[in-house]
Amino acid sequence: MKMKKIVAIALILVVAFGTVFAQGNKEQAQKPVEVKNYTFGGSTTVAPIVETAIPLFTAANPGVKISYEGVGTGTGLKQLTAGTLTLAGASRDLNSTEIADGLVPNTIALDGLSVAVNKSVTVANLSLAQLAGIFSGEISNWSQVGGPNAAIALIVRDESSGTYASFKEIVLDTQKKAPSKNAIVAKENGELAAKIASTPNSIGYLGMAFNHIVTEAGGKVLLVDGIESTTANVLNGSYPISRNLYLVSKGPLAGGSVEKAFVDFILSDKGAAVVLDAQYIPLN
Structure with a gap:
């Protein structure tokens, strides 16, 4: 009898410890992952x-x-x-x-940097030299580059922007021009694209991914030195404003x-x- 009692107690302890162990594992499994x-x-x-x-x-x-x-x-x-x-x-x-x-x-x-204009602008192609003249302020009227007699409205990124720095380095610095201070400043690409779309006679530069904001509002992306800003032209090196x-x-x-x-x-x-x-x- 004594032996049976001892065995019974042992079985109870095994089951109890097994239950505690299983609960412990369950709690551990349910513990949320530290993020x-x-x-x-x-x-x-x-x-x-x-x-x-x-x-x-x-x-x-x-x-x-x-x-x-x-x-x-x-x-x-x-x-x-x-x-x-x-x-x-x-x-x-x-x-x-x-x-x-x-x-x-x-x-x-x-990425390629596109140059885009408002729907009121009739010009379709500009050279790097003309872009440098426009964004330095030396060219201030569209008639100077084959467009209508209308003042050019510049829209640029802020000076902390990488887009600003890339455009300055590729377009202005190579032509030894300083950026115009007479420009509308946008904090990010989407804002700049929206401003081009809503500002008559405007021109600005932006990442290619934002072209659609301008074109959907009736504006257009210009050719630069006769080259379209496309993925293929960035990859083959023919589009001059890429990064x-x-x-x-x-x-x-x-x-x-x-x-x-x-x-x-x-x-x-x-x-x-x-x-x-x-x-x-x-x-x-």
Whole structure:
């Protein structure tokens, strides 16, 4: 009898401990995944790529939450240097100071800068030299480039923008011209496109992905030196106003880091589809 009692007690203990263990495992399984937050930011040109890639990336990485702040290239690079961002979108090349600060550009796509005009403008083609004259203010009337007798309304990006810096470097600097101070300033590409669409006799420059905002309002994208701003012409090098798009890191991307994994995702086949969907040009 004593032996049967001991065996019975042992069985009860085994069941009890098993139940506790199972409950412990259940609680552990139900414990929410710890989420780590990452803040990226910078170029509004790069934003359509990153913002589309984020939900795809985080769906495969449930312990990661990423936000992107479209504050412009210059501001984003400053915040990256200060450590408040861990990746910065940039739509221009880094300058010597930024490189000296340890910033490293990681190319994620190609883009062409389009030149667009309001529907009231009859001109269809301009040379780089004419564009430099217009955006420096030396050419101030459309009649000077074969258009109607109407004052040219300039619409440009703010000076912290990578789009501003790229256009200045490619168009104005090569012709040794300074940007006109007599211009309407837009904070991001979408705003600039909308201003071109609503401002008579206006001209501005923007990322190719935003062309449709102008054309849907009846405006048009100009030829530059007779070349259309298309993906094919950017890839073959014939379109004269083109650039790289970057995700910039502070120091080389570290193996195993979320930042490297995110850049690698954009460079993958799935990422190439995201780049194409944003109407930019993938590297692969």
